[in-house]
Amino acid sequence: MLRLGTRKLLDRSFTGMGVLSIVLLAAALLILLAPICLRGISAYVFQGTVEFRRVALEKFQRGDREELKREQAAAARARQPVFAALAAFKKDLDAMPFAERKKYKTDFAAVQDAVKDLLGPLPGEEAPLLMRSQYGQTRWDRAQVKIQQVLFAEDYDFSGGGLGRKVLKPRLEKFRGTKLEPLFAAIEKNASEMLRPQWTFYGRFLTDASHDAHFFGGIGPEVLGTLYLTLGAILFAVPMGVIAAIYLVEYARENRLVRVLRVCISTLAGVPSIVFGLFGLAFFINAAHLSENKSVLAGSLTLGLLILPTIIRASEEALRAVPATYKQAALSLGAGQWHAVRSVILPAALPGILTGVIISMGRAAGETAPIIFTAAVSVGKPLTLLQTFTQPTPALPWNIYNLCSEHVAVDEIRHVQYGMVFSLVLLVLLLNLAAIIVRARISRKLRT
Amino acid sequence: MLSRAANRNQRLARLLGEGFLLLVTSLSMLAVVFILIFIARDAFPFFTSWERVREFFGSVAWYPTRQPAEFGALSILFGSALVTLGAALVAIPLGLAAAVCLSDVLPFHIRQYVKPVVEMLAAIPSVAYGFFALVVFAPALQERGGPMLAWAFWLVLTPIVFLTVLVVSDLAAARLAEKVRTVARAVVFAALAALAGWLLWKTGRLLYGLEISSGTNALNAALILGLMALPTMVSVAEDALQATGRDLRMASYALGATRAETLIKVVIPAAGSGILAAGILAIMRAVGETMVVWMASGNAARIPEPWFNFLDPVRTLTATIAGDMGEADQSAGSAHYHVLFAMALVLLVFSLVCNLVSEHMLARTRRRLR
Numbered sequence: 001m002l003r004l005g006t007r008k009l010l011d012r013s014f015t016g017m018g019v020l021s022i023v024l025l026a027a028a029l030l031i032l033l034a035p036i037c038l039r040g041i042s043a044y045v046f047q048g049t050v051e052f053r054r055v056a057l058e059k060f061q062r063g064d065r066e067e068l069k070r071e072q073a074a075a076a077r078a079r080q081p082v083f084a085a086l087a088a089f090k091k092d093l094d095a096m097p098f099a100e101r102k103k104y105k106t107d108f109a110a111v112q113d114a115v116k117d118l119l120g121p122l123p124g125e126e127a128p129l130l131m132r133s134q135y136g137q138t139r140w141d142r143a144q145v146k147i148q149q150v151l152f153a154e155d156y157d158f159s160g161g162g163l164g165r166k167v168l169k170p171r172l173e174k175f176r177g178t179k180l181e182p183l184f185a186a187i188e189k190n191a192s193e194m195l196r197p198q199w200t201f202y203g204r205f206l207t208d209a210s211h212d213a214h215f216f217g218g219i220g221p222e223v224l225g226t227l228y229l230t231l232g233a234i235l236f237a238v239p240m241g242v243i244a245a246i247y248l249v250e251y252a253r254e255n256r257l258v259r260v261l262r263v264c265i266s267t268l269a270g271v272p273s274i275v276f277g278l279f280g281l282a283f284f285i286n287a288a289h290l291s292e293n294k295s296v297l298a299g300s301l302t303l304g305l306l307i308l309p310t311i312i313r314a315s316e317e318a319l320r321a322v323p324a325t326y327k328q329a330a331l332s333l334g335a336g337q338w339h340a341v342r343s344v345i346l347p348a349a350l351p352g353i354l355t356g357v358i359i360s361m362g363r364a365a366g367e368t369a370p371i372i373f374t375a376a377v378s379v380g381k382p383l384t385l386l387q388t389f390t391q392p393t394p395a396l397p398w399n400i401y402n403l404c405s406e407h408v409a410v411d412e413i414r415h416v417q418y419g420m421v422f423s424l425v426l427l428v429l430l431l432n433l434a435a436i437i438v439r440a441r442i443s444r445k446l447r448t
Numbered sequence: 449m450l451s452r453a454a455n456r457n458q459r460l461a462r463l464l465g466e467g468f469l470l471l472v473t474s475l476s477m478l479a480v481v482f483i484l485i486f487i488a489r490d491a492f493p494f495f496t497s498w499e500r501v502r503e504f505f506g507s508v509a510w511y512p513t514r515q516p517a518e519f520g521a522l523s524i525l526f527g528s529a530l531v532t533l534g535a536a537l538v539a540i541p542l543g544l545a546a547a548v549c550l551s552d553v554l555p556f557h558i559r560q561y562v563k564p565v566v567e568m569l570a571a572i573p574s575v576a577y578g579f580f581a582l583v584v585f586a587p588a589l590q591e592r593g594g595p596m597l598a599w600a601f602w603l604v605l606t607p608i609v610f611l612t613v614l615v616v617s618d619l620a621a622a623r624l625a626e627k628v629r630t631v632a633r634a635v636v637f638a639a640l641a642a643l644a645g646w647l648l649w650k651t652g653r654l655l656y657g658l659e660i661s662s663g664t665n666a667l668n669a670a671l672i673l674g675l676m677a678l679p680t681m682v683s684v685a686e687d688a689l690q691a692t693g694r695d696l697r698m699a700s701y702a703l704g705a706t707r708a709e710t711l712i713k714v715v716i717p718a719a720g721s722g723i724l725a726a727g728i729l730a731i732m733r734a735v736g737e738t739m740v741v742w743m744a745s746g747n748a749a750r751i752p753e754p755w756f757n758f759l760d761p762v763r764t765l766t767a768t769i770a771g772d773m774g775e776a777d778q779s780a781g782s783a784h785y786h787v788l789f790a791m792a793l794v795l796l797v798f799s800l801v802c803n804l805v806s807e808h809m810l811a812r813t814r815r816r817l818r
Contacts, residue, residue, distance in 0.1 A: 002619070006614060007706055010611065010615070015708070018548050019549060021545035022554070022562055025678065026562075032572070032675075033572075036579075240475055243469055252473075261476070265476045266807055267800060267804075268480050270802065275736070275796050277770075279482070279487060281773075337462075363571075366574070369738040369739065369770060397573055397575040397739075398575075401579075404582060405743060414583075417579065421579050424576060425572060425573070428572065428573055429572075431571075436564060
């Protein structure tokens with residue numbers, strides 16, 4: 001037998017554990033959302049450099065040409081000492097005997113590359129092919145990383161043993177006494193004059209096309225693709241789902257067929273999303289030849305099947321929640337079954353159905369696995385409505401994966417990745433918020 | 449008065465209408481059947497001989513692009529199982545505790561604010577979880593994994609261990625004579641507590657010194673998957689707990705049981721099959737999840753050394769399908785293409801069985817409570 005005191009203590013700690021688990025849940029949500037929101041916002045609001053404004057003008061025709069010209073002239077004046085030091089040292093380097101040149105060669109190349117990364121191509125140089133080398137850093141936070149790379153060389157210290165510790169060595173020491181020396185001081189002191197950072201609100205990030213594998217521009221094609229896929233899925237699944245729910249609630253008698261149907265609906269809900277993707281590939285594309293290859297149509301249909309059970313269940317619940325008196329009143333006034341459903345029961349259940357539809361929309365927008373083989377490509381132009389029947393599209397969830405694990409320079413475009421995740425999560429959570437509000441209004445209406 | 453013909457027409461129209469509704473409703477049945485047929489149709493060409501079946505389920509050699517190719521999926525099946533086990537260890541206890549708290553402990557006005565938290569966790573897209581696992585959690589695990597694990601270990605186990613020690617010392621002392629009971633209890637408690645504390649400290653220190661070579665491993669995937677499976681667990685288990693009704697609880701209180709005793713000994717057993725169904729649904733969610741495991745599990749097709757080493761990278765069925773389908777020749781129908789469908793078939797069959805079991809469990813709860 002336990003003592004009463006122990007029993008009480010156990011009771012309290014049981015309660016405590018329950019509360020703790022809830023706190024943990026909330027904390028997990030917070031830990032998950034905090035970095036996504038904080039760093040995601042920085043895709044929209046950040047310190048843009050003069051290079052950013054150059055891209056905006058040259059690629060998107062936005063901004064004031066004259067103003068930019070003045071700014072560029074000022075920036076060029078600030079950059080002049082850097083380029084002069086590079087040119088002077090290069091001349092010296094070419095004149096050096098071979099043994100001495102060897103000492104500087106790789107380090108000089110590293111400095112030159114880092115400066116090019118920071119400020120764009122050197123004056124007089126032929127325009128590079130890749131767009132990312134035609135411009136300097138467009139964001140001040142990225143520029144600061146690049147400044148570090150100009151000033152310090154990364155090295156590993158193996159004295160401690162094991163994997164080694166990363167240490168930063170100032171490049172200045174290597175070049176002390178040469179003509180390159182003033183470059184380091186200039187970059188350290190005058191970088192902000194060279195790049196002229198300014199707080200920028202880049203709202204068009206959401207709709208702009210991207211350039212050069214997302215190094216520049218926004219996420220417009222992805223957002224549009226996600227909208228197409230979601231709306232397509234809804235257009236397919238909502239009529240089917242609502243009709244099925246009406247049948248199950250209003251017409252079906254409890255027989256074997258209906259029981260099997262119910263089991264099938266819950267089975268469909270349990271099928272893993274990647275299996276839906278394979279099915280979409282095998283059926284819609286390889287067997288039914290809806291389109292030559294991946295297309296928005298095939299993707300939307302696959303997503304539609306995926307959200308069908310959710311919509312059926314939500315609609316069923318909403319239809320069952322309509323008080324029986326409504327139907328009885330309608331029938332007693334001489335309405336037929338179908339008439340009663342159409343004019344009385346369905347309108348009454350509409351807000352509930354809407355909640356289910358909104359939540360399913362969020363689900364369809366965020367699902368990745370079903371569209372990998374049926375609809376999504378990494379790079380693509382925004383589609384017109386007609387093209388959606390035959391062409392694949394970039395989409396937010398797929399491109400988030402693609403950019404953070406298959407991109408050539410994952411670290412350089414973190415802000416775009418965070419911006420995408422933030423936009424997607426925001427979209428989904430706003431849809432859910434809408435659903436919560438609709439539901440709250442229903443329950444208020446039912447209470448009065 | 450309707451004429452006979454009009455009456456017949458009306459009945460015909462109703463029958464047709466109802467038939468149409470039934471047709472649309474059976475679309476989901478059709479979908480299930482078609483999914484089964486089309487996955488199986490592309491999976492069976494892989495199993496051309498018994499050798500292939502044995503290789504698939506019994507070998508760990510996964511070299512799909514080598515000549516000749518080898519398709520041993522055992523390590524991949526194991527990877528799925530390991531990650532799912534980890535996710536279940538996170539989601540089921542935590543989810544059950546949260547469900548109990550939601551249904552029995554928290555007052556209504558607080559519950560209102562907790563429900564949206566659970567709903568938000570369920571709504572966040574899996575790719576966002578995967579992104580978090582890969583970009584935020586993996587580097588943190590790699591740099592400060594040891595201390596993180598040690599603190600989590602201490603925080604979770606210390607209260608549980610000390611409560612156990614308290615109960616054990618209470619039970620042990622209860623057998624003794626009245627006179628020595630208090631002293632004996634204190635002695636047993638002190639001895640056991642010291643032992644448990646020492647063990648906790650030593651194991652924790654061991655974890656503290658751990659160096660994790662890669663942040664993308666089975667642990668990372670399992671934790672995040674567990675978090676994703678939590679909402680399913682919480683909402684289904686809560687429904688099951690609520691369905692047991694007030695009478696049962698009142699009867700237990702009347703017998704002098706505390707709330708914890710009522711819940712553990714009466715309510716949870718009564719809702720047992722519903723809770724089991726919730727666990728199965730949570731496991732299904734974890735098995736079928738793609739993006740998180742693809743991004744966070746490290747994708748190495750080998751069995752960890754030793755088998756329970758969660759700090760090794762693993763590869764799962766879903767991640768293999770997602771990652772390899774691009775390389776496998778899609779239209780030509782190579783063996784690589786078919787083996788991926790075979791994996792999908794394994795997943796599909798698993799989820800079908802799980803679903804039937806959980807349906808059965810839920811139906812049983814409903815029946816019994818009626």
